[in-house]
Amino acid sequence: MSFSSYSFVLLFLPITIFLWWMLNQRGFGRGAQGVLLTSSLVFYGWNRWDCLFILIGSILFHFALGNWLCRARSRRKAILIFGVIGSLLPLAYFKYTAFLLDNVNSLFHTSFALQEILLPLGISFFTFQQIAFLVDVYREGRMEYTLLEYACFVSLFPCVVSGPIAFHYEVIPQIRSAVGRKVSGEELSQGIWLFTQGLWKKVIVAQTFGKGADWGFAAIAELNSTTAILVVLSYTFQLYFDFSAYTDMARGIGRLLGIDLPDNFNAPYQALTIGAFWKRWHMTMTRFFTRYLYFPLGGNRGEIVSTCRNIMIVFLVSGLWHGANWTFVLWGFLHGCAMVLERLVGKRFSTVHPVLSWGVTFAFVSFCWIFFRAPTIADGWAMVKTVAMCDFGTIMPQFTGCFHLPLESWLGRWLSLDMGRLALFMMLLFFGGAFLFIFLEKEGEKKETAVKLGARTGMLSAVLLFWSLISLTGVTQFLYSEF
Numbered sequence: 001m002s003f004s005s006y007s008f009v010l011l012f013l014p015i016t017i018f019l020w021w022m023l024n025q026r027g028f029g030r031g032a033q034g035v036l037l038t039s040s041l042v043f044y045g046w047n048r049w050d051c052l053f054i055l056i057g058s059i060l061f062h063f064a065l066g067n068w069l070c071r072a073r074s075r076r077k078a079i080l081i082f083g084v085i086g087s088l089l090p091l092a093y094f095k096y097t098a099f100l101l102d103n104v105n106s107l108f109h110t111s112f113a114l115q116e117i118l119l120p121l122g123i124s125f126f127t128f129q130q131i132a133f134l135v136d137v138y139r140e141g142r143m144e145y146t147l148l149e150y151a152c153f154v155s156l157f158p159c160v161v162s163g164p165i166a167f168h169y170e171v172i173p174q175i176r177s178a179v180g181r182k183v184s185g186e187e188l189s190q191g192i193w194l195f196t197q198g199l200w201k202k203v204i205v206a207q208t209f210g211k212g213a214d215w216g217f218a219a220i221a222e223l224n225s226t227t228a229i230l231v232v233l234s235y236t237f238q239l240y241f242d243f244s245a246y247t248d249m250a251r252g253i254g255r256l257l258g259i260d261l262p263d264n265f266n267a268p269y270q271a272l273t274i275g276a277f278w279k280r281w282h283m284t285m286t287r288f289f290t291r292y293l294y295f296p297l298g299g300n301r302g303e304i305v306s307t308c309r310n311i312m313i314v315f316l317v318s319g320l321w322h323g324a325n326w327t328f329v330l331w332g333f334l335h336g337c338a339m340v341l342e343r344l345v346g347k348r349f350s351t352v353h354p355v356l357s358w359g360v361t362f363a364f365v366s367f368c369w370i371f372f373r374a375p376t377i378a379d380g381w382a383m384v385k386t387v388a389m390c391d392f393g394t395i396m397p398q399f400t401g402c403f404h405l406p407l408e409s410w411l412g413r414w415l416s417l418d419m420g421r422l423a424l425f426m427m428l429l430f431f432g433g434a435f436l437f438i439f440l441e442k443e444g445e446k447k448e449t450a451v452k453l454g455a456r457t458g459m460l461s462a463v464l465l466f467w468s469l470i471s472l473t474g475v476t477q478f479l480y481s482e483f
Helices: 006-025 029-045 051-071 076-108 123-140 147-155 168-177 185-218 225-256 274-280 283-297 304-322 326-351 354-373 377-388 397-403 406-414 419-440 444-449 455-469
Strands: none
Touching: 006 029, 006 225, 029 051, 029 147, 029 168, 051 076, 051 123, 051 147, 076 123, 123 147, 123 168, 123 283, 147 168, 185 225, 185 397, 185 419, 185 455, 225 354, 225 377, 225 397, 225 419, 274 283, 274 326, 274 354, 283 304, 304 326, 326 354, 326 377, 354 377, 397 419
């Protein structure tokens, strides 16, 4: 099941919210948690019920290990290592077996064959959440959760597929605190606004940019430099609006449940350095790698060489975490090199004019996204060469045609307008609107208070929801559900 589906928006979500608060308000906390767990398992297994066994098995395995860590008086580190390895083995099998065999076949000219392994949705996300849980239990020596509470946390349907990567101590206390109270009007209004805003960003904005990116990366050899640059920017915007849309919707659903989930984005395309970008982009992944990989490796406590090594390890692991392809490793390597350079150069970056600093940062991030999106490194370099050859011709009509919206196309035909010019106008409108959004996007707490929740916001939410619902046909899965 997807957030951007009629069954979810019109049936699943309203029924779940109603039952959750009805039972909690009457003091039936366990009943409400049972509803939440059942709903989450139904959501996760809607399209592939076989994946439920992996999720349930992972929950039982980690909960049992957590209890074992609490009771053990010796060999606790060995138990933790066993748990982390046990966490990573299913992830390695489902995500990297085919990648490993392909590379073995390529290096040694062998022909090992493997039946296609379908990747369970969200396995990277719920694996990392539970590794963090085991490490925290090891460090603190205590765990005060029931199996039902823990299962609700891991399988929580707003974030089980694509994050944000929430920690147990952030979510479980909020699940408990819902017992005996009723939802507030502020929670409902915030939740509805976040959800509808995210749905619109996904269905209208990200989906449209995605059409341009998909067409361009499938026709690299046909592109001129002008169109290639716009294709790269299309993916730059598609990825941000798609992933931030999922985060908005997840956080909106969380608010409807009375659960405040962590944000994942803080105006990342306003960053003036790569370091600042990573403090703003996919923030829950960044904090996971910082706490549970970078710091255990030594962080920046040693010599500068050790610090640079730790940075590179984190970004190479981050790249590989995103996907079993050398393109992701290269993407992580490039960002790691940029972070190492910033560490070596230090405060000299502060002397660069902010406009130039932003331009270089945004260009570098967009450049790296080429390899994140390209099927192979060769395809990525082909796109880079197309941009670099400076063949600045006219924008190709096949690309501008990707920016037609159903309603706009119907009106254009009805009014007998030039459809080519209308497509060009729509493309310019989308790019202009996207740049305007990233420049004006509020940061941190300002973002939370920027929108005044009232009649106007309610009307805008209704318009966005209606527009999104009539445009749901053909909407693709969220990009990060693949990771």
